[in-house]
Amino acid sequence: xxxxxxxxxxxxxxxxxxxxxxxxxxxxxxxxxxxxxxxxxxxxxxxxxxxxxxxxxxxxxxxxxxxxxxxxxxxxxxxxxxxxxxxxxxxxxxxxxxxxxxxxxxxxxxxxxxxxxxxxxxxxxxxxxxxxxxxxxxxxxxxxxxxxxxxxxxxxxxxxxxxxxxxxxxxxxxxxxxxxxxxxxxxxxxxxxxxxxxxxxxxxxxxxxxxxxxxxxxxxxxx
Amino acid sequence: xxxxxxxxxxxxxxxxxxxxxxxxxxxxxxxxxxxxxxxxxxxxxxxxxxxxxxxxxxxxxxxxxxxxxxxxxxxxxxxxxxxxxxxxxxxxxxxxxxxxxxxxxxxxxxxxxxxxxxxxxxxxxxxxxxxxxxxxxxxxxxxxxxxxxxxxxxxxx
Numbered sequence: 001x002x003x004x005x006x007x008x009x010x011x012x013x014x015x016x017x018x019x020x021x022x023x024x025x026x027x028x029x030x031x032x033x034x035x036x037x038x039x040x041x042x043x044x045x046x047x048x049x050x051x052x053x054x055x056x057x058x059x060x061x062x063x064x065x066x067x068x069x070x071x072x073x074x075x076x077x078x079x080x081x082x083x084x085x086x087x088x089x090x091x092x093x094x095x096x097x098x099x100x101x102x103x104x105x106x107x108x109x110x111x112x113x114x115x116x117x118x119x120x121x122x123x124x125x126x127x128x129x130x131x132x133x134x135x136x137x138x139x140x141x142x143x144x145x146x147x148x149x150x151x152x153x154x155x156x157x158x159x160x161x162x163x164x165x166x167x168x169x170x171x172x173x174x175x176x177x178x179x180x181x182x183x184x185x186x187x188x189x190x191x192x193x194x195x196x197x198x199x200x201x202x203x204x205x206x207x208x209x210x211x212x213x214x215x216x217x218x219x220x221x222x223x
Numbered sequence: 224x225x226x227x228x229x230x231x232x233x234x235x236x237x238x239x240x241x242x243x244x245x246x247x248x249x250x251x252x253x254x255x256x257x258x259x260x261x262x263x264x265x266x267x268x269x270x271x272x273x274x275x276x277x278x279x280x281x282x283x284x285x286x287x288x289x290x291x292x293x294x295x296x297x298x299x300x301x302x303x304x305x306x307x308x309x310x311x312x313x314x315x316x317x318x319x320x321x322x323x324x325x326x327x328x329x330x331x332x333x334x335x336x337x338x339x340x341x342x343x344x345x346x347x348x349x350x351x352x353x354x355x356x357x358x359x360x361x362x363x364x365x366x367x368x369x370x371x372x373x374x375x376x377x378x379x380x
Contacts, residue, residue: 040243043256044235047263056267061232096230101271103230 048104059095060106063087064114067121068210071187073110074103079131080113082184085206098136113188120187123217126154128188141179143167145189148180152193155218159197181205193220228276231267238280239263241345242287248340249291251329258290265290284355288337295333327377328370334358335370342367 051057059081061074072084072091076099084091096103107114112130119125137145147167152158160180164172180191186205192214196202204211215221242262247255266286273282328336337356341347353363 040239040259043243043259044239044263047260048267050260051264051267054264054268056264058271059230092230092232097227101228101231102267104232104235104267 048106049108051104052106052109056102057104057106057109058100058102060104060109061092061095062105062107062110062114064110064117066117068206068213071117073113073117075109075113076133076135078133078135080110080185080188081133081136083186083188085186085210117187121217130188132185132188134185136184137179137182140167140169140172140175141182144176144179145183145191148191148194149189152190154190155220157193157195157215157220159195160202161197163194177202187214193218226273226275228270228273229279231270234266234279234283235263238283242283244344245284245337245340246287246291248325248328248344249333249336250294254294258287258294262287262290278354281351281354284341285357288355288357291337292333324374324378327374330377331370331373335366335373338363338366339370339374 048057052060055077059074059076061072064071064073068085070086072082072086072088073080074082074084074091074095081099082091082095092103113128116125116128116130120128134142134145144163144167148158148163151166152163158166160173160176161170164170164176167176169175176194180194181203183189183191183205186192192204192211194202201208201211212221243255243259246258246262249255250258262283266283273279328339331339334356338352341352341355342349349360349363349367352367353360356363356366358366
């Protein structure tokens with residue numbers, strides 16, 4: 001803001017001396033001084049709500065504070081399409097190229113998943129009922145993530161190998177690992193419940209601390 | 224290869240304040256708010272069809288400029304019969320200082336109005352103004368000059 005203003009100041013002093021403009025110097029100054037004091041954010045929100053009612057918002061997002069830090073939540077009209085750890089600028093760019101560039105801040109679109117996450121973090125919810133949009137995962141990865149949602153409930157864990165077996169591909173532990181690593185909807189699709197054979201933690205997109213926090217929260221990990 | 228457009232939100236983050244100032248200055252606070260929302264909605268509607276992402280600010284302002292022109296045409300069609308007092312746009316004195324001047328700006332023909340506001344309130348170069356109002360750079364200069372000329376006659380120094 002300051003940088004922009006000072007750039008403008010410099011331009012204002014040097015840039016308006018073209019032919020025929022010197023004589024209107026005072027008028028120009030008066031025009032430049034005039035300004036609006038307004039709340040554009042509220043107007044933008046109102047416009048986006050209207051646009052949403054007309055079906056023009058393909059992806060709505062919001063940042064939600066949780067006990068494991070801020071989460072960026074995004075949903076299409078079908079359901080929750082992406083959850084990112086932190087304030088994910090990159091995530092919005094990806095959604096713009098992979099789903100639609102009509103990506104806007106639309107908290108109302110995420111009301112249901114925010115409520116369910118709040119209940120989950122408060123220990124009052126053990127599974128998620130909000131609709132999800134799985135379009136960002138395909139093929140075997142998608143099948144594995146669907147099996148995970150279906151078969152590994154709150155408080156339980158499974159190994160990469162077991163999950164591979166349950167999806168009919170006993171030798172696909174590695175592919176299961178990459179399905180978990182690329183899970184577009186962590187927490188709601190519970191990839192934190194997948195561990196290495198023998199109980200080692202494996203990896204987690206949100207960081208191992210977060211994986212440990214979630215497993216402890218669900219009582220799957222003691223201490 | 225399809226064009227990569229940034230999330231629409233990033234356009235709003237970068238340009239919404241200027242876009243709103245532009246519209247409020249050109250048509251008044253109340254109508255400015257309305258045209259601002261209409262501009263955002265129209266832009267969102269056509270955004271995925273854009274073939275390039277070179278000048279998204281200019282694209283947004285072109286949509287806003289057309290809203291100003293359309294509104295002026297509607298006003299002409301709905302013009303009050305001669306003899307009635309001229310319609311003066313409602314102005315909230317808190318939102319724009321120098322009410323006399325801005326009243327005069329709003330009596331300018333819409334193209335001049337748009338050009339003057341872009342030049343002086345938003346400090347834009349003529350090349351950009353020309354692109355927004357769909358004219359040559361010379362014509363953009365001419366619109367600004369003519370607008371100022373007329374303002375000089377109408378406002379007390």
